[in-house]
Amino acid sequence: MKAIVLAFGIAKDILGGPDITLDFPGNTTADLKSVLENQFPRLKQLRSYMVAVNNEYAQDCTVLTEADEIAIIPPVSGG
Amino acid sequence: MKAIVLAFGIAKDILGGPDITLDFPGNTTADLKSVLENQFPRLKQLRSYMVAVNNEYAQDCTVLTEADEIAIIPPVSGG
């Protein structure tokens, strides 16, 4: 599937901008992460990171659609 | 001994004013309390009360002198 992926914090640095468009096989969060980590290995050096779908933290099994707002959430540090 | 006793909060109501002069036998806090409770039995209805000598909480055995600043401290309720 094709997805626009938003990136914040250090993920923006790693992906080289606030969003990228990805074309990847499969349609789950796990599929997306696998492609992202392959293309941007520095993601794997993070303490952890989550994927958010429509402003909610997603599970690896969450199924994505092209209409979803998808974002990479590196470790948060607000407050 | 002779002492001026300051009173605050409900103790001021019980003693009828912000201070009284007492002449009592003995010279300890316990002696003072015994005379006070005799003269003002409503003191015994309080949850508790302390005597302060020179701005410090006193023990029953604390010896008083006429130069001391003596105060009755009913249960505190600041804040």
Added chain:
Amino acid sequence: MTTQIKISDQPLEIQSCIDWVMTPQSGGIDVFIGTVRNSTKGKKVLRLEFEAYEPMAIKEMEKIAALAFEKWPVQKLLIHHRTGTLEVGEVPVVIAVSCAHRDAAFEACRFVIDTLKQTVPIWKKEVFEDGETWVAAHP
């Protein structure tokens, strides 16, 4: 000075309290603000009247502050207490604590207000429509 303790019959100025505790080394400030509630045990409160044995109250608050500095890495600590007549919504007490990290700020602030309510010679009278009571005086 790292401690500021004050008893006053004038309205407490919360923003100045906070400004005073803030330092370039601070990462977290916890502030407790007591406010006059309009009811107690379901009964309408018209106002509160606070009375302090001032020199002793200051001394006891200084002891509490010293203990807080011993127990936690506190940077600055402020205790301001009102006296006199306070209407609903007015502020009897402000406690502000600055620390490098927030845990110590929360813990020290709570320790100060909890201990103040146990040891500092200040008294509060609740005035109702049909009478008045010195708080905590009787069992």
Added chain:
Amino acid sequence: MTTQIKISDQPLEIQSCIDWVMTPQSGGIDVFIGTVRNSTKGKKVLRLEFEAYEPMAIKEMEKIAALAFEKWPVQKLLIHHRTGTLEVGEVPVVIAVSCAHRDAAFEACRFVIDTLKQTVPIWKKEVFEDGETWVAAHP
């Protein structure tokens, strides 16, 4: 409304935050104020830069507020978070909680800041003299 949540690139106004949570039913207000510290792990910090995924951050803060209302008898709860560049001494976050009694105010306030730091998509970059780091990004 009993909850006010805001993300803003303008300086947070602490006094208005406190005024907003105060109600005639309140007996105690606890306020946590985060401040930019001039050093971290012994290293001089020049400034912090905060970035938020705003719609999701608002949503997560709303969840935290809802949880606080479930867990404690909270009257009003406010969370304001700054974004953009903040100098030493500036305020990234203000959390204010009003309750009838102080224990709930302290506990709810601490819960909100602790949980905010775990779940709300806001990121902080520390800028040093010789570089910069996204806080908590790496193990």
